[in-house]
Amino acid sequence: MDRSTIAAIATAPGTGALSLIRLSGPEALAVAHRATGGKLTNLAPRHARHCRVIDAEGGTIDDGILTIFRGPHSHTGEDCVEFTGHGGIIVTREVLGRLLECGAVHAEPGEFSRRAFLNGKLDLTQAEAVMDLISAQTRMAMRAARSQLQGELGRRTTEARDRLLDTLAHLEAWIDFPEDDIDPQSGESLREAVRQSLGAVERLLATADQGRVLREGVRTVIFGEPNVGKSSLLNRLLGFERAIVSDIAGTTRDTIEEVINLHGIPLRLVDTAGVRESTDLIEAAGIQRTVRQIEAADLLLEIHDASRPKPEEAIFPASHALHLRVLNKCDLGEHPDWTGTEAVRISCASGAGFDALSEKIRNALHLGAVDWGEHAVAINARHQASLQNARADLLAALELLGQDGLDPGLAAIELREALDALGEIPGRVDTEDLLGVIFSRFCIGK
Numbered sequence: 007m008d009r010s011t012i013a014a015i016a017t018a019p020g021t022g023a024l025s026l027i028r029l030s031g032p033e034a035l036a037v038a039h040r041a042t043g044g045k046l047t048n049l050a051p052r053h054a055r056h057c058r059v060i061d062a063e064g065g066t067i068d069d070g071i072l073t074i075f076r077g078p079h080s081h082t083g084e085d086c087v088e089f090t091g092h093g094g095i096i097v098t099r100e101v102l103g104r105l106l107e108c109g110a111v112h113a114e115p116g117e118f119s120r121r122a123f124l125n126g127k128l129d130l131t132q133a134e135a136v137m138d139l140i141s142a143q144t145r146m147a148m149r150a151a152r153s154q155l156q157g158e159l160g161r162r163t164t165e166a167r168d169r170l171l172d173t174l175a176h177l178e179a180w181i182d183f184p185e186d187d188i189d190p191q192s193g194e195s196l197r198e199a200v201r202q203s204l205g206a207v208e209r210l211l212a213t214a215d216q217g218r219v220l221r222e223g224v225r226t227v228i229f230g231e232p233n234v235g236k237s238s239l240l241n242r243l244l245g246f247e248r249a250i251v252s253d254i255a256g257t258t259r260d261t262i263e264e265v266i267n268l269h270g271i272p273l274r275l276v277d278t279a280g281v282r283e284s285t286d287l288i289e290a291a292g293i294q295r296t297v298r299q300i301e302a303a304d305l306l307l308e309i310h311d312a313s314r315p316k317p318e319e320a321i322f323p324a325s326h327a328l329h330l331r332v333l334n335k336c337d338l339g340e341h342p343d344w345t346g347t348e349a350v351r352i353s354c355a356s357g358a359g360f361d362a363l364s365e366k367i368r369n370a371l372h373l374g375a376v377d378w379g380e381h382a383v384a385i386n387a388r389h390q391a392s393l394q395n396a397r398a399d400l401l402a403a404l405e406l407l408g409q410d411g412l413d414p415g416l417a418a419i420e421l422r423e424a425l426d427a428l429g430e431i432p433g434r435v436d437t438e439d440l441l442g443v444i445f446s447r448f449c450i451g452k
Contacts, residue, residue, distance in 0.1 A: 011037055012113035012121075013105045015098055022093035024070075027102055029087040030118055033109055035074060038087040040108040041101075042072065051076045059089065059101050067100045068092055082118055083125025123433060129160040130433035134386065138221065146270035147220040150384040159210075159385065160432040166206035167428040170400075173199040174421040181414050197407045200421070204400040207428075210385055211393045217384030219304070223265055223272035224371060227303040227327075234311040235334035238354035240264070240277040269368050276303075303327040305371065312336045312351065316343035328370050332363065392430045399424035 011031030017024070029037055039046040043064070045057040051074055058069045070091030080086040091101055106112060114120075119136050122128045128136075135154035142148040153159075173196065228236045244264050262277040276299050300306060305328045310317070312333035331349040333340070337356050350366050352359030385393065403420035 011110045012117055013037070013102060013110035014113035014118070015102055016088075017093070017098075019095070021095060025091055025093045025098040025101075027089045027091070027098070027105065028113075028118060029089075029105060029110055030080070030082045030084050030113075030121060031110070032085065034085040034087045037105055037108045037110045038072065038074070038089070041104050045072065046074065049074055051079070059091070059104055061104060062107070067104055068097050078125065078127075081127065082121040083127045084121060129157065131159040131163070131389070131431060132157055134388075135159075138386075141221070143223070143265060143272045144220070144267045144270045147272065150217070150220050154384075159389070162206070162210060163428055163431045164434075166203055166210075167425060169199070169206070170203040170421060170425055170428065173203070174418060174425060177414055177418050177421065181418060196417075197404055200400055200404050200407065203424070204397065204404070207393050207397050207400065211390065211397065213384045214390045217386050217389075219271060220384050221386065223274035224304045225276065225302060226273045226305040226307060226367075227276045227278060227299045228307045228309060229278045229300060230309040231311075231317065234309050235354045236309055237262075237277055239307070239309055239332070239334065239352075240275055242354050242357065242360060243273075243275060268364060271371065273305075273367070300327075305367070306330065307332050309334055310344075310349075312340045312344055313338040315341050316347070330366060330370060389431050392427045396424040396427035399427060 009032055011029060011033040013027065013029045016026040016028045035046055041059050042057045043060050045055065049055050049072075054071045054073045056069065057072045059067045061067055068091040070089055072090075073088050075081070075086040075088070077084040077086070089101065091097065102112075116133075116137075119128065119133045123130060123133045132155050135151050138151035139148060139155055142151050177196065228239055230236055240262065243266055264275050266273050266275060278299055307330055309332045313335045331347070333344060333347070333349045333351045334354055336351045337353040337358065340351070350359060350363045352363055399420045403417045403424065406417040406420065
């Protein structure tokens with residue numbers, strides 16, 4: 007691992023009341039000692055001290071609070087120093103520059119978390135959860151990230167891996183040490199153990215869609231004919247005037263995206279150009295974008311003008327997204343053509359019906375506590391790929407274990423692959439683990 011001492015501004019760019027600068031590495035205390043003119047002498051760990059950061063001529067750059075954290079009892083597992091100073095852009099950069107002059111190097115993005123992982127303070131899932139927590143847009147996303155940061159996903163994958171390790175250790179011991187009279191277990195017992203591991207993997211895989219929704223939002227496309235109130239619906243849902251609203255058909259030429267929080271789930275709203283036949287090249291390009299948005303949607307809100315006759319069935323691209331029909335302008339009266347049509351009836355002008363629309367979306371997406379409230383993990387794309395590999399290997403092992411003339415060697419290869427795939431999730435892939443289990447639990451060579 008890189009043994010340099012790194013420094014970086016830990017607070018967001020811009021002007022604020024305070025700024026925080028971090029140091030981590032073997033020379034962190036020495037760098038801070040030089041930058042503060044020797045103020046680290048006799049400073050106890052986790053005790054704050056008021057001090058000045060001084061330049062090479064002894065002039066004051068900034069004054070603030072300095073705290074040290076000695077490794078391994080720190081976030082990164084190394085010696086760390088934190089300086090809290092005034093939150094101006096220039097003064098913060100000057101303090102960082104002085105620390106770099108005193109021997110630190112500029113940290114790369116994510117390097118503090120990377121060092122925490124390499125020093126065993128976090129597993130990979132916890133390191134990823136740091137960014138998920140920072141970028142969470144809703145309380146539900148924050149709760150899932152917090153659970154992952156506390157090690158829930160790492161714990162569950164490690165439990166599945168340990169269970170599989172026991173099964174593989176028994177199988178390997180039977181193959182490699184037949185003279186020790188190790189019970190080979192029946193084929194059905196081995197298959198049952200593998201099925202249990204497979205079940206754990208599939209339960210984690212089932213959270214993939216929820217993880218994507220929590221991190222990226224439900225891609226919700228508002229579409230329909232021109233002048234039916236698509237932009238008005240977007241503005242109402244957002245609570246402010248984001249899109250231009252006009253009686254002139256074809257006002258919206260491009261897609262507009264914004265995010266709202268609905269019952270703890272982010273909805274990525276996409277306002278689209280009205281769909282109709284058009285000879286205007288710019289409008290036609292906007293309609294093509296609408297078609298692409300519909301194809302990529304998670305949820306479609308098809309909006310119509312309730313005061314107009316019901317149009318003929320429009321031809322839209324195939325989509326597997328959830329589909330809700332919305333009738334707008336109900337305050338103008340509903341045309342008889344819409345009688346008996348299943349739809350949510352609203353008025354963007356008066357705000358009527360928006361509670362019903364919110365509830366309809368909630369029910370369509372299964373956002374209730376029964377569906378979401380008890381889920382402690384929500385895997386990301388990297389976790390999903392590893393779990394899918396583990397699932398394929400476990401299924402292959404089950405097939406081999408179910409064949410006549412069982413070849414335990416081939417099954418063991420598949421189980422080893424599954425073991426490695428599971429180990430990739432928390433970042434622990436160690437072939438020595440298997441030997442440790444074999445010799446400790448089966449007392450080989452006693």
